[in-house]
Amino acid sequence: MQNSRYRIYSQYLKEKYGEKIYKIPINLPVTCPNRDHTVGVGGCIFCGEEGAGFENLENSISVIDQLNKNITYIQKKYKANKFIAYFQNFTNTYLPLEKFKEYINAACRENIVEIAISTRPDCINDSYLSFLKEIEEMKDINISIELGLQSVNYHTLKKINRGHSLAEFIDAVMYIKKYGFEICTHMILNLPWDTLEDIIEGAKILSALKIEQVKLHSLYIVKNTMMGNMYQNKEFEIISMEEYVDHVIAFLEYLNPNMVLQRLIGRAPKENTLFCNWNTSWWKIKDRIDEKMEQLDSYQGKGCSYLNGKALRKFKNL
């Protein structure tokens, strides 16, 4: 039975598209301005060489072939009909505009109902967004943008070497909203420098900005990264699994109830990590979150009373 104490992504997609939808990852030969010296060097301290897409096909394979290969497999296995083309790895708008157009056009094929593009707040620009708007209108394919933020705490963002602050994120959200695309934001709920107050503030800021979707991650420590070295030198500690569960529940309580949760916990390949999900399967942690929410009678939006002039509620008829 699916938990209804928060808004589940798969159910949302089913309501939106009328059937089960599968997300197909596409891996482009692209890097990130936080790795190539444009805004930073070395990238975020937790980011490994593979970026986020450890399950992806090689980026030397064309977009069409990546889609065909994955769609054929999923169609056969799950009898699926509709798909989201998910440009997942690194910073997918960090490409010359003509190259970007070429890749996106290649993904506009039968059975693709949405194109999801993962990027950074400092790689949002009108030229790219207006091209995507044309695609949406001419090809009848929805566009959604995934933005990494990870933390709303300015000091934590510096510490993890994000190369941008909250201001760039807010700017990117406002630009994307002009075009009407849905936004999914990635947040890590157990960065060692964030407190529970930061987690709650994160939920409030995303709600105030009317972000539509969120993807929550637990921090995993990849070998041979800056964070991996810090972890081995015992420069920080990672909170317990039970504290992570509490962070997720607090985040959900302060989140706008309309927001859709793509994920409550990250998944990573164990072999390349120094720390990953407390050596526990992601679904067991998810079960624990569900169980604790039930015990506490907790639900998404329970504490979401801070929007639209909270102090004025004492007056009648408001």
Ligand code: SF4
């Ligand atoms: S923005 Fe993303 S791809 Fe770039 S360094 Fe950070 S985590 Fe890695």
